[in-house]
Structure formats: C-alpha cells, structure tokens
Amino acid sequence: METAIRPTWLEVDLAALVHNHQVARQAAGPDCAVYPVVKADAYGLGAVEVALALAADGAQGFCVALVEEARELREAGIRQPVLLMGGFGPGQETDVADLDLIPLLFRSEDVERLARHRRRDATPQPVFLKVDTGMGRLGCSSEKGLGLVRALDAAGGFELRGVATHLACADEPHRPETRWQQERFAAFLSHPQWRGRSLVRSMANSAGLLAHPETRMQLARPGIMLYGVSPFHPGEHPSAQALRPVVTWRTRVVQIRHMAPGSSVGYGGAFRVARPSRIGILPVGYADGYSRRLGGRGAVLVAGGRAPVVGRVSMDLTAVDLTAFPQVGSGDEVILLGGKGPDALPVEQLADWMDTIPYEVLCGIGKRVPRLYLPSPA
Ligand SMILES: *Cc1c(COP(=O)(O)O)cnc(C)c1O
Numbered sequence: 158m159e160t161a162i163r164p165t166w167l168e169v170d171l172a173a174l175v176h177n178h179q180v181a182r183q184a185a186g187p188d189c190a191v192y193p194v195v196k197a198d199a200y201g202l203g204a205v206e207v208a209l210a211l212a213a214d215g216a217q218g219f220c221v222a223l224v225e226e227a228r229e230l231r232e233a234g235i236r237q238p239v240l241l242m243g244g245f246g247p248g249q250e251t252d253v254a255d256l257d258l259i260p261l262l263f264r265s266e267d268v269e270r271l272a273r274h275r276r277r278d279a280t281p282q283p284v285f286l287k288v289d290t291g292m293g294r295l296g297c298s299s300e301k302g303l304g305l306v307r308a309l310d311a312a313g314g315f316e317l318r319g320v321a322t323h324l325a326c327a328d329e330p331h332r333p334e335t336r337w338q339q340e341r342f343a344a345f346l347s348h349p350q351w352r353g354r355s356l357v358r359s360m361a362n363s364a365g366l367l368a369h370p371e372t373r374m375q376l377a378r379p380g381i382m383l384y385g386v387s388p389f390h391p392g393e394h395p396s397a398q399a400l401r402p403v404v405t406w407r408t409r410v411v412q413i414r415h416m417a418p419g420s421s422v423g424y425g426g427a428f429r430v431a432r433p434s435r436i437g438i439l440p441v442g443y444a445d446g447y448s449r450r451l452g453g454r455g456a457v458l459v460a461g462g463r464a465p466v467v468g469r470v471s472m473d474l475t476a477v478d479l480t481a482f483p484q485v486g487s488g489d490e491v492i493l494l495g496g497k498g499p500d501a502l503p504v505e506q507l508a509d510w511m512d513t514i515p516y517e518v519l520c521g522i523g524k525r526v527p528r529l530y531l532p533s534p535a
Contacts, residue, residue: 165409165440167527168407168530170402170405171207172532173385174210174383180400181363186373189377190217190375193379193383194379195207200380204226204230217238220242222242223243224241224249240378244260245260250274254275254276254279263295264297265301268309281315281316282315282316284317287320287321291325303350307350319357319359320346321378324361327364327372330368330369342360357374360372364388368389387400404504405496408491409489410479411440415435416434418431418433423476439457439477443470445473445525451466452469453468455507456502458491459482459489461485504518
C-alpha cells in the first residue's frame with residue numbers, strides 16, 4: 158500500500174523541464190554540447206528524477222558541484238559524462254576515477270593528488286582546466302593555468318579535454334564584463350603552449366547561453382533556465398520568454414480560525430486582527446524553506462486571488478488572511494509558489510519578497526517537502 162504524504166508538496170513538471178532543455182539545445186546549436194547543471198539536488202527539484210528525464214531527452218552530459226552529487230547520479234544509472242565543477246575533497250581522489258568523472262582542476266595540488274592515487278593500469282583520466290577570467294572565485298590565473306598543463310603533461314596519465322571559465326555578470330546583458338571575460342579567455346587560449354591541442358572550451362551558464370551567443374563555444378552549462386526561471390536580473394530578456402515554469406508548491410488549509418478584533422496571530426503577536434477575520438492555518442513553515450521573511454510581506458494563491466501571509470512564519474506553520482475568500486475552507490488547496498493567471502506566484506516573486514534570488518528560493522525548499530513528478534513515470 159502506498160503511504161499517504163503530508164499535505165504540502167512540490168510538483169515538478171518534467172514535461173516543462175524537457176521543453177526547457179530543448180530551448181537550451183536550440184540556443185546552443187549543433188556545435189555546442191549542453192551539459193545540464195544538476196548540482197544541489199537539481200536546484201532542489203530532485204537530481205535523480207531530473208537527470209533521468211533529461212537523459213531520456215538526449216542530454217549529452219551533466220554538471221555537478223560535488224563528488225557526492227555525482228555518485229547519486231551514477232547510482233541512479235546515469236552513464237553520460239559528468240563534469241565535477243567544484244573540485245574534490247581529501248580522500249575523494251579515487252572516487253573521481255571510480256565514478257568516471259571529469260574534474261575541473263584549478264591548482265597544482267589537484268594534479269598531484271590525482272596522480273598519487275592513480276591505479277597503474279588505469280585509462281587516462283579526463284580533466285578540464287578551470288581558469289578564472291574575472292569571476293574572482295574558483296579557478297586558476299592564466300599564468301598558473303599554463304603551469305598546470307605542464308604539470309599534467311609531466312605527470313602522465315591525464316587527458317586534458319577542455320578549458321572552462323565562469324561568467325560573473327551574464328545575467329545583466331548590458332554589462333561589459335562578459336565581453337572582457339571572453340577577451341581574457343581568448344588571450345589565454347591563444348598562448349603558443351596550446352598549439353596542436355584540440356580542446357573543448359566552455360563558458361556559458363544559462364544567461365550566457367541565452368543572451369551572449371559568443372559564449373556558447375563547444376559546451377554550455379545551463380542550470381536555472383532548465384528549471385523554468387529566467388536567469389536575467391534585473392528586468393527581462395526576450396530569450397527567456399520561451400521557458401516554461403517547472404515547479405508548483407502546494408499545501409492545504411489545516412484549520413480555519415475565526416478571530417475577533419484585537420486578537421493576535423502567531424509568535425510575538427506580530428499581527429493584530431483589526432476586523433472579524435477568517436485566518437487560515439497552513440502546514441508549512443521555515444523548516445520547509447517557506448521563509449520567515451514572508452511573514453507580513455508575502456501572499457499565497459487561493460481560488461479567487463492572493464491571500465496575504467499574516468504574523469510570523471513559524472517552523473511548521475504559516476497563517477494567511479482568508480477574510481476576503483469565504484469560499485476557501487479547511488482542506489482546500491493553496492498555492493505557495495507557481496500557479497497560473499494574473500495572481501500567479503512565480504519564483505521571482507517569492508525571491509523578491511524574501512530579499513533574495515530565485516536560485517536560493519528553489520534550493521531552500523526543504524527535504525521534508527515531498528516532490529511529486531508530473532507526468533509520473535509509467
Ligand atoms: C551553477 C553553475 C552553472 C549554472 O548556472 P545557471 O545560472 O544556473 O545557469 C554553470 N557553471 C558553473 C561553474 C556553476 O557553478
């Protein structure tokens with residue numbers, strides 16, 4: 158017998174995901190591979206289900222941040238190449254080969270550690286070099302990069318497949334930094350040391366892929382666009398309009414409270430009722446990733462419109478004012494995120510209320526919120 162789930166769940170529309178993958182493939186064109194980024198449990202949506210759906214749609218490879226994330230994909234039967242973007246921790250050197258990963262290397266220590274743990278009979282370990290062209294985060298400088306390539310050659314047993322860099326400002330299409338990064342990348346790759354090597358160059362995230370055609374190169378690494386969210390900020394870019402929303406976060410009213418003027422709702426009595434009110438209690442809270450910042454700021458979607466979140470969001474419960482929606486009763490469904498129509502709540506809207514970006518909203522949806530996949534696998 159199937160166990161019933163709690164009445165708060167996240168719906169993930171796999172058909173919309175696949176549609177967005179096709180948008181990415183089309184933007185990339187025939188000469189650029191698309192490796193969907195499924196780090197952080199596919200931005201909270203569920204890495205295994207997302208990767209299996211994309212693999213079935215012909216995904217050419219995947220990108221993850223951690224060895225642990227790669228292992229999850231391998232255990233689920235994903236056979237495609239996996240780029241390990243975030244490096245590997247001490248003791249994880251043998252996992253890189255055992256899980257058949259392609260690590261991005263950015264320091265000489267990476268080369269030494271991998272070389273030290275290599276098996277004698279192993280096939281060459283494929284690697285990418287990760288160079289910093291202006292992101293100012295993970296990566297090596299151009300000078301160090303050339304040294305790393307010499308170290309790889311000297312160590313033997315490595316196959317340098319490509320060079321990757323990451324864009325810092327592509328989500329703001331008018332900024333000049335994206336072009337400066339391309340120029341630095343091109344200058345780095347024009348060094349005589351590269352002569353005679355055929356390398357895969359990789360630069361584009363979602364924003365690069367959609368808005369900066371020159372950054373597509375041979376391998377793009379889109380994440381957020383696959384999950385139905387525009388990467389652009391602030392404002393919009395027409396290229397994002399083809400994306401379909403993927404997630405809907407739903408819950409059900411567990412109780413209706415009739416409150417008299419002067420009574421208060423929740424911790425600290427932060428909301429005081431001014432008129433006779435119908436307050437709906439929802440079984441979701443900040444432990445589920447429904448942020449405390451939404452208290453007094455956010456709203457949920459009910460039949461008929463947006464009902465404001467009142468008082469403080471607590472760990473497991475949230476109150477909404479349903480006075481204007483007498484038709485909504487106990488047991489009725491409420492949308493926390495997503496939905497259709499003029500009152501819909503896109504991820505961007507919640508991010509705005511939470512003073513953050515859509516990425517953090519999605520990644521923050523708690524593990525105890527069950528994920529429901531549509532269409533469900535046959
Ligand atoms: C997360 C990440 C991406 C994907 O970025 P999106 O903005 O979600 O498309 C690509 N490359 C690297 C190195 C990343 O860390």
